[in-house]
Amino acid sequence: MKRDHGDTCNGAYGGGGSGAPKGESLSSSIPASGKAKMVMWGEDGQDPCGGGGGGMDELLAALGYKVRSSDMADVAQKLEQLEMVMGTAQEDGISHLSYDTVHYNPSDLSSWVQSMLSELNPPPQQLAHPVLAPAESSSTVTQHHHSHTGSQSQTQTQSQVIFNDDSESTRPVVLVDMQEAGVRLVHTLMACAEAVQQENLKLADALVKHIGLLAVSQNGAMRKVATYFAEALARRIYRIYPHDGGLDSSCSNDILQMHFYETCPYLKFAHFTANQAILEAFANASRVHVIDFGLKQGMQWPALMQALALRPGGPPAFRLTGIGPPQPDNTDALQRVGWKLAQLADTIGVEFEFRGFVANSLADLEPAMLDIRPPEVETVAVNSVFELHRLLTRSGAIDKVLSSIKAMRPKIVTMVEQEADHNGPVFVDRFTEALHYYSSLFDSLEGSGVTSPSQDLVMSEMYLGRQICNVVACEGPDRVERHETLAQWQARMGSAGFDPVHLGSNAFKQASMLLALFAGGEGYRVEENNGCLMLGWHTRPLIATSAWQLAATQ
C-alpha cells in the first residue's frame, strides 16, 4: 500500500515549511524564504498528516495554509459546523459573509473558520446541538477584529521567533518576452557585474561600454533599465560615487517623488493602505497623533484628514508630527507642508496641530522630543513609507529606532517598504536582484499609459534611476537603499517586540479598485500575505504594507 517514492519526490517542491527536524517544523510566510522539504507518506514513519505534535502540517503549509497537525481534527470539526450553519442559513442568505464581513489572514485557517462561525449566529434550533458550542467572541465585526487579531498575533509571534534570516531567498522574475538582443544585453550586464565583483576593472570597463551600445538597440523599459544599470556600474568602476543620494542635486528627490506619485500607483497604494490601518486604529479615539517618519510633501495626509472629517460623530483632534532631513537651501520645508495641511484642516473642520522635526537620521530622534501625550489623552500612529531601510546602513540604528517607536507607545505602526532583497553581502546577487526588481518597475511604468515623452514619466524614471545608482554604485554609509523583504522585516519586528495587525479584505478590495483607476491598471495586482498587503506588477510583488502594534508582553 505504501509506496517508496523517494526518487519521484526529489524534484518535487513544497513551498512552505523547512528542513527542520520533526516536532519543530514550522511554516514560513509565502513568498517562501528557505528550502522546503516535502513530507513523504511513509517516509521516516512520519505521520501522513504532518510533522508531528506541535508542528505545522507541512503539506498544507506548502499550499499556503498554516494548520498545526494537532489542530487538524478541530479545524475539520469547525469546517463541518460551518458548512452545516451555512447550509441552514441558506434561506436568510449568507451573502453578508461575502459582502460585509471583513476577512483576515486566510492562511490562518483555524482563525478564519472560527471567525466565520462567529459571524453566523447559529439558528435557535441548533443551539442544543452539542457540536455547536457558543462562540467565545462576539459576532460583530469590529470587536471580532481585535480579538481575532490577538489570537493570530500569537501564532505569528511564535513562528517569527524561530524565523531566521536564511541565506537562500526567493527570486521572483517576470519577463516580458525578450528578443535575442535583449537576452544579449542582460547577459552582458551580468558579465559586467561579475567582472566588477572580481575586480577585473579592465574587463568591466570594456563590458560597460558594450552595454551602452547594446542598450541603444533596445526599446522602452529594457533600454532605460540597462542604461541606468550601466551608468551605475560605470560609477562603481571609476569610483565616482554620488554623495548623500544626489546624482544631480539640482533636482530634489522630493520633486522626483511627486512625479513618481502621479505616474504610477505605488505611492498611492502605500498611502492608501497605511491610512486604512491608521483609520481602523483611530476608531473611537477623540485625539489622534500621527508621527510621520518622512513627511516630504505630506501627500499621504489630506486623504486621512478627509476620512477623519467624515467620521460619524465627527472628527477627532488631529496632530501631525512630520520628520524630514535638513534642506540644502536651509528653508523650512516641513513648516510649509504643515501650513498647507493646516489650511486644508480648516476648510474641512478638523482641529489640527502640526510640528516639524529636522533630523539627519531617524536614529537621532528621542521620543521625549516629540511631546507625546499619554494613551488616555491621545492615540498615536507611527508611519514610515520607504524610510526604515535607510537605517540598515549603520549598525544599531534600526534597533534604536524600533526602541524609540516602542517608547512612543503607538496604537499602530504602519510600514511600507520595497519588496526586494537589495541588502545582501554579495555584489553580484544584489545586482541581479535589483535588475529583476527595477525591470519590473520600469515595465509597469511603460504600461502606465503615460505617453512618452512626458515630464512625469522622465522624472519618475530618474527617481528610480537614483535608487538603482545607490544600490549598485555605493557602499558603506553612502548605500542607503538597503531594501529588504517583508519576510525579513516581519522577523525583525517580531524580535523587537511588535505583533502584526492584519489588513483585511476591505482594504484589499479598495486598494484593488484604486488600481483600476490607473491606465494600464491591468498589470497591477494586490496580494494578501500573512495579514500584509503587497502591490506588484503581474505576479511580482514590488512593495509591501504591514501594520504593527506593541506585543502583548511589552
Next chain:
Amino acid sequence: MAGSNEVNLSESKMVVPLNMWVLISNFKLKYNLLRRPDGTFNRHLAEFLDRKVPANANPVDGIFSFDVIIDRATNLLCRIYRPAFTEEPQPSLSDLEKPVDAEFVPVIVFFHGGSFAHSSTNSAIYDTLCRRLVGICKAIVVSVNYRRAPENRCPCAYDDGWSALKWVSSRSWLQSKIDSKVHIFLAGDSSGGNIVHSVALRAAEAEIEVSGNILLNPMFSGEERTESEKKLDGKYFVGLRDRDWYWRAFLPEGENRDHPACNPFGPRGKSLEGIKFPKSLVVVAGLDLIQDWQLAYAKGLEKAGQKVKLLFLEQATIGFYLLPNNDHFYTVMDEISSFVNPDG
C-alpha cells in the same frame, strides 16, 4: 435536512486523509461565498483568499520557475518551470531561456483547474502541482494564466490556451536535441482538462503537432442528468448546483449545457473521426459526480478511432492530486510520466 448533511460530511471524511479533507472543504466553503445567485462573482474576495506564490528563479528541490508575459496586448502570462542546470546553482536572468540540453524533453502546457472561475497560475496549489510534474516527468512545464469566467466567457480561455500553444511551439529553446522539435503535451485538471480538449482540436485543425493530452478529472457536462450526478450530488465536496453555476458563468449567454464546449460528444458535438487528434490519458475519480460525462468523453474518443487510455480511480475524490499523501497521486503521476516519455 441537517440529518442528511451530517451523513454526507462523514462519508467524504472517510475516504481522504484528514488534511486533504480540510483543504478541499476549505475551498468548498470559500467558493460558496464567492458565487452569487445572480451569476456574478466576488472577484476581489476571491483574489484576497487565494494563496499565491511568486515565481522563483532560485532552484528549490532542483526546480526553478519564471513568469513570461507572452502577449503584451492581452497581458497573457505563463509560468515556466524547469529543472535546474547542473553547472549553475543559480541561473542568471539571461540563462532562464537557455536552450534545452537533453535529447528529449517533454514540454507540458498546463491549464490549472478552478471550474473556469477560480485559481491562477500563481495559486500555491497549482504552483506546487506543476513543480511535482517537472520532478516526476523530467519535463518542462508551461502553466497558462488563462482568462476566467464569469468576466470572460467561452471561448476566451480557449483563445488564451491557443495563444500559449503557438508561443510554446515556436520557442527554439524548447526544442529537443534529438529532432529539433518541441514535444508538446497538453495537460489540465477540471476546467483545465476541458481546455485541453478544445486546444488540441484547434491544434489538429491547424496542423500543429501535439504529442498527447492529459485530462485530470476534466470538466464536462450536458443537459441530461446522469446516474453518477444523481447518486453523488453533494456527497463528496461537489454538488450539481455549483456545477450548474460554473457552466452558466462560462458558456456564452443563453447557451445550455449541450453546447459543444461543455458536451463535445453530445447532440451538438463535432465528430472527431479521421482527425489527427493526439493520444489521450483521461483520469476519472470514482467519487466525482461528473464521472459519467468523463467516461462518455473517453468513450467518444474511442468510438472516433482515437487513442485513449482511461484511468479510473475508484475511491478517489476531486482534488486528490493536490497532495501527495494518497495512493492515487502516485498512480497518476507514474502514468503521466510514462505517457510523456518516449518509451511510455
